[in-house]
Amino acid sequence: MKSLKGIKIMLVDDEPHILQFLELGLTNEGFEVKTAPDGMSAVNLAQEFEPHVVVLDVMMPGMDGFEVCRLLKKNGNNIAVIMLTAKDEVDDRVKGLTLGADDYVVKPFSFEELLARIGARIRNQFPNLFGEVTIGPFRIDDRRKEIVYQEQALGLSPTEYELLKFLVINHGIVLSKTKILDKVWGYDFGGEENIVEVYIRSLRDKLADKEHRLIRTLRGAGYRMDLP
Incomplete structure (x- = not known):
């Protein structure tokens, strides 16, 4: 991928170790990264941070990933949403895509796979960034x-x-x-x-x-x- 400077990614997950791992990896790749531990925090942070890509866990207490995705897409921002779903939960993937999610990654996943999917979304939705x-x-x-x-x-x-x-x-x-x-x-x-x-x-x-x-x-x- 070409220069990633200025590309903003928001990570949303209620598991701190996942947030820390992904934040470190994506920051080292050159992205500007912010994290949110729950759905409501994610919706509020997105308005301020205006991320290009949101990596969003489906299963969270309170406001789940589906509702967060719906609200992000409803706000009309050109945000690429990649949802993290449980293994073999086909219904989750179908529901997420129906609500406007752009892609999904099945847990457990490799960092390289997530990075490749992020790159694909950026190339497709934000070619001007390159x-x-x-x-x-x-x-x-x-x-x-x-x-x-x-x-x-x-x-x-x-x-x-x-x-x-x-x-x-x-x-x-x-x-x-x-x-x-x-x-x-x-x-x-x-x-x-x-x-x-x-x-x-x-x-x-x-x-x-x-x-x-x-x-x-x-x-x-x-x-x-x-x-x-």
Whole structure:
């Protein structure tokens, strides 16, 4: 991973030895780390600290991890939530993902696994923190608002840049027109959904994607970026 300076992580667990172990390890990796021993403390700390990633234990007395996740996501902050779940508790993982959790790690876990998952969430949700990120054949430079595809810089308008970045970062995921409009054009966009089709067509032209192998259309569902 590139420089981690400025990336903030909040750890939430009622077991002090787990907090201490993870805090030490993540601090040594270069992250800015704060900890919370319970759910209510976590919700309050998140408002002040504004973490990029929250590592959140499910089973805590009082306010459990599910409720903390729900409140963090409800507040509208772009926070990546990684939930810590008990072994084989599939229902916990499903419930967490339904409430907006971005990933989960099953206890017991290795520090290297957690670190890899944190890195994946940051690359996906906060590529601008690295300035530049490479995903498949794409290189996204958020500082220059430039995307390079197969070593060729694409001539993109600001909206085309944001749309292609959104598709690439979420590659493999079906994105509805409504979700694309919300994330790229904004929640207050009052235009027609057909604008998405116009921009998708333009991106396909610039990517020489005549057969729609990169940007797939799933009729009635939306679009999906498939990386080679």
